[in-house]
Amino acid sequence: xxxxxxxxxxxxxxxxxxxxxxxxxxxxxxxxxxxxxxxxxxxxxxxxxxxxxxxxxxxxxxxxxxxxxxxxxxxxxxxxxxxxxxxxxxxxxxxxxxxxxxxxxxxxxxxxxxxxxxxxxxxxxxxxxxxxxxxxxxxxxxxxxxxxxxxxxxxxxxxxxxxxxxxxxxxxxxxxxxxxxxxxxxxxxxxxxxxxxxxxxxxxxxxxxxxxxxxxxxxxxxxxxxxxxxxxxxxxxxxxxxxxxxxxxxxxxxxxxxxxxxxxxxxxxxxxxxxxxxxxxxxxxxxxxxxxxxxxxxxxxxxxxxxxxxxxxxxxxxxxxxxxxxxxxxxxxxxxxxxxxxxxxxxxxxxxxxxxxxxxxxxxxxxxxxxxxxxxxxxxxxxxxxxx
Amino acid sequence: xxxxxxxxxxxxxxxxxxxxxxxxxxxxxxxxxxxxxxxxxxxxxxxxxxxxxxxxxxxxxxxxxxxxxxxxxxxxxxxxxxxxxxxxxxxxxxxxxxxxxxxxxxxxxxxxxxxxxxxxxxxxxxxxxxxxxxxxxxxxxxxxxxxxxxxxxxxxxxxxxxxxxxxxxxxxxxxxxxxxxxxxxxxxxxxxxxxxxxxxxxxxxxxxxxxxxxxxxxxxxxxxxxxxxxxxxxxxxxxxxxxxxxxxxxxxxxxxxxxxxxxxxxxxxxxxxxxxxxxxxxxxxxxxxxxxxxxxxxxxxxxxxxxxxxxxxxxxxxxxxxxxxxxxxxxxxxxxxxxxxxxxxxxxxxxxxxxxxxxxxxxxxxxxxxxxxxxxxxxxxxxxxxxx
Numbered sequence: 221x222x223x224x225x226x227x228x229x230x231x232x233x234x235x236x237x238x239x240x241x242x243x244x245x246x247x248x249x250x251x252x253x254x255x256x257x258x259x260x261x262x263x264x265x266x267x268x269x270x271x272x273x274x275x276x277x278x279x280x281x282x283x284x285x286x287x288x289x290x291x292x293x294x295x296x297x298x299x300x301x302x303x304x305x306x307x308x309x310x311x312x313x314x315x316x317x318x319x320x321x322x323x324x325x326x327x328x329x330x331x332x333x334x335x336x337x338x339x340x341x342x343x344x345x346x347x348x349x350x351x352x353x354x355x356x357x358x359x360x361x362x363x364x365x366x367x368x369x370x371x372x373x374x375x376x377x378x379x380x381x382x383x384x385x386x387x388x389x390x391x392x393x394x395x396x397x398x399x400x401x402x403x404x405x406x407x408x409x410x411x412x413x414x415x416x417x418x419x420x421x422x423x424x425x426x427x428x429x430x431x432x433x434x435x436x437x438x439x440x441x442x443x444x445x446x447x448x449x450x451x452x453x454x455x456x457x458x459x460x461x462x463x464x465x466x467x468x469x470x471x472x473x474x475x476x477x478x479x480x481x482x483x484x485x486x487x488x489x490x491x492x493x494x495x496x497x498x499x500x501x502x503x504x505x506x507x508x509x510x511x512x513x514x515x516x517x518x519x520x521x522x523x524x525x526x527x528x529x530x531x532x533x534x535x536x537x538x539x540x541x542x543x544x545x546x547x548x549x550x551x552x553x554x555x556x557x558x559x560x561x562x563x564x565x566x567x568x569x570x571x572x573x574x575x576x577x578x579x580x581x582x583x584x585x586x587x588x589x590x591x592x593x594x595x596x597x598x599x600x601x602x603x604x605x606x607x608x
Numbered sequence: 609x610x611x612x613x614x615x616x617x618x619x620x621x622x623x624x625x626x627x628x629x630x631x632x633x634x635x636x637x638x639x640x641x642x643x644x645x646x647x648x649x650x651x652x653x654x655x656x657x658x659x660x661x662x663x664x665x666x667x668x669x670x671x672x673x674x675x676x677x678x679x680x681x682x683x684x685x686x687x688x689x690x691x692x693x694x695x696x697x698x699x700x701x702x703x704x705x706x707x708x709x710x711x712x713x714x715x716x717x718x719x720x721x722x723x724x725x726x727x728x729x730x731x732x733x734x735x736x737x738x739x740x741x742x743x744x745x746x747x748x749x750x751x752x753x754x755x756x757x758x759x760x761x762x763x764x765x766x767x768x769x770x771x772x773x774x775x776x777x778x779x780x781x782x783x784x785x786x787x788x789x790x791x792x793x794x795x796x797x798x799x800x801x802x803x804x805x806x807x808x809x810x811x812x813x814x815x816x817x818x819x820x821x822x823x824x825x826x827x828x829x830x831x832x833x834x835x836x837x838x839x840x841x842x843x844x845x846x847x848x849x850x851x852x853x854x855x856x857x858x859x860x861x862x863x864x865x866x867x868x869x870x871x872x873x874x875x876x877x878x879x880x881x882x883x884x885x886x887x888x889x890x891x892x893x894x895x896x897x898x899x900x901x902x903x904x905x906x907x908x909x910x911x912x913x914x915x916x917x918x919x920x921x922x923x924x925x926x927x928x929x930x931x932x933x934x935x936x937x938x939x940x941x942x943x944x945x946x947x948x949x950x951x952x953x954x955x956x957x958x959x960x961x962x963x964x965x966x967x968x969x970x971x972x973x974x975x976x977x978x979x980x981x982x983x984x985x986x987x988x989x990x991x992x993x994x995x996x
Contacts, residue, residue: 227940251956526947552615558914567640
């Protein structure tokens with residue numbers, strides 16, 4: 221295509237997951253040349269993309285070659301090691317977001333340090349290199365008998381990166397195992413929150429920003445189950461402050477593309493939980509629910525095009541994640557869900573069904589967020605196989 | 609994918625144009641296995657689809673092989689010859705719409721005959737095999753001095769299939785040339801219409817239908833330039849009658865998938881102009897403007913899934929076609945359009961830019977159709993290069 225429309229840019233996305241898959245959909249409308257670097261041909265994005273490069277999406281050689289083949293490269297995950305990112309930039313590759321921004325999404329210690337410098341409301345926290353750091357932190361900063369949260373600054377083990385710790389024995393186990401696996405740790409207070417929120421902002425290299433409404437994210441067992449956009453009954457001033465906070469962080473960290481700021485809502489306001497510099501689960505609602513989806517917006521930012529309007533298309537949009545259940549055959553369950561609710565939008569990522577795995581999501585738009593939440597939950601539960 | 613999710617169907621679409629391209633986008637969300645049969649690798653859909661079969665999308669061998677490789681096959685154009693369709697069905701292929709329905713979209717003589725049988729409001733018309741048929745028709749059925757319309761029942765010559773004819777000399781030229789090229793003709797009265805409308809209905813093999821609002825299509829030089837959904841100031845009864853008419857036609861012709869009925873609005877009501885049995889230019893607005901886009905709806909119908917809600921997402925949605933201008937580099941013109949109007953949605957089909965060719969479209973949603981029309985026209989004109 222580039223030969224025929226010479227100014228059409230080549231955009232590459234590292235990682236073949238559902239975020240690349242949905243960015244591909246947005247790239248089709250924009251008419252850009254979009255390719256993915258995927259680990260295998262059955263990766264979610266590799267199943268549907270016209271231009272798939274198979275390779276190690278964290279390895280030096282494959283990422284470097286991919287970067288050289290594209291005008292600009294972005295990411296569907298944070299797992300490309302910093303030395304690989306550095307080599308890519310030194311080779312003249314254009315990464316968006318760049319390495320200097322990405323390291324704050326890759327390393328929670330750096331992120332917490334930077335948030336403290338910015339004065340962003342944050343949980344109390346401390347770096348952990350020995351058990352006594354946890355014990356001291358628990359005594360000095362957390363209430364007596366109150367659990368603390370241990371987090372891997374990067375990576376983790378046994379597929380986990382967050383541990384709720386009630387006593388010294390539990391803490392010792394995590395600290396020792398983390399040391400053995402070379403996983404850097406930090407400890408955080410367990411925030412007494414009323415609910416979890418998230419706010420997304422897009423930022424272009426030019427410095428333009430577009431901020432989405434603050435949403436409520438309903439988590440169970442550390443997994444996002446539903447998102448309500450905008451967050452119901454959220455104080456207007458608080459919403460505005462949260463949006464301003466996200467914009468400040470985006471500028472301070474020199475983010476290009478989508479930034480998701482996950483927040484705890486407490487009696488006193490919001491507290492920063494996590495950052496992600498890519499399209500994010502908390503923004504899937506925007507495919508139908510906003511004038512500009514987070515995926516199109518990410519591409520516009522990455523391409524340094526003017527950002528699109530984040531205006532909502534309905535008073536409320538609710539998204540429910542489709543988590544894999546026992547039934548591997550999701551498609552045959554469409555019939556019931558589509559017949560029952562002709563307005564529900566199904567997004568199935570084409571992935572193997574494994575219990576608990578995010579394999580898709582559903583979205584509904586309307587006026588009454590409680591009704592929408594019930595309908596979205598109902599559709600997701602049926603597709604998962606709960607109502608057999 | 610089918611091996612892993614065994615019930616996921618394989619859907620093939622014959623033709624690599626923008627209708628396949630946009631159906632692919634809808635297929636990604638549904639998580640179905642979608643492939644296109646495209647004539648070349650730079651066809652609009654072939655540029656973005658993960659599964660492209662290159663071949664002659666009108667030829668027996670390639671269509672037959674494509675049909676055998678898919679659970680169900682549909683079409684982005686009407687140009688697959690009837691013998692090919694017959695052979696595909698006889699070989700056990702599942703075509704949706706089927707050959708018996710498609711022949712009414714492929715042949716205007718058959719269509720007019722069938723519309724007459726159904727009592728559908730139609731222009732006066734007559735089959736033409738000799739010049740005298742045109743002359744007699746003009747005398748008997750058309751006003752004196754009033755032009756008549758000659759149409760190729762199928763195909764055409766010099767890229768044209770419709771000729772406005774003012775006198776006997778002009779008619780002779782068309783009739784003789786058509787005879788030489790073996791193109792069957794019919795003559796129709798030139799309908800005195802106030803505007804052109806279109807109504808789309810989806811029908812599943814199960815017989816379920818979902819009808820979209822009647823839209824106004826603004827044509828210039830026989831080319832659709834803009835679509836306003838719904839048609840402003842349309843009498844409610846007339847709209848309802850048009851929708852019922854489309855549903856009746858869909859049932860009577862046993863259509864599967866999207867049916868577009870193009871209409872003339874006259875002082876007395878509506879008159880059927882053309883039929884198309886596929887996603888249609890008059891329905892591109894539905895990508896953003898309706899809960900279920902025509903492309904998703906077509907797939908749902910073709911897969912015999914329950915149909916989605918055709919409910920609109922805004923009071924008005926306006927689409928303007930992007931026709932190729934002198935500037936082959938459309939992408940570099942995005943900057944201005946996106947900065948000027950952050951709500952405008954650009955759809956660029958990735959095709960070579962040639963003057964007058966449909967290379968994309970833009971869409972805007974809102975409350976005031978006149979404002980929307982101005983904005984959509986403005987964006988399309990700038991992208992075309994009119995405002996250099």
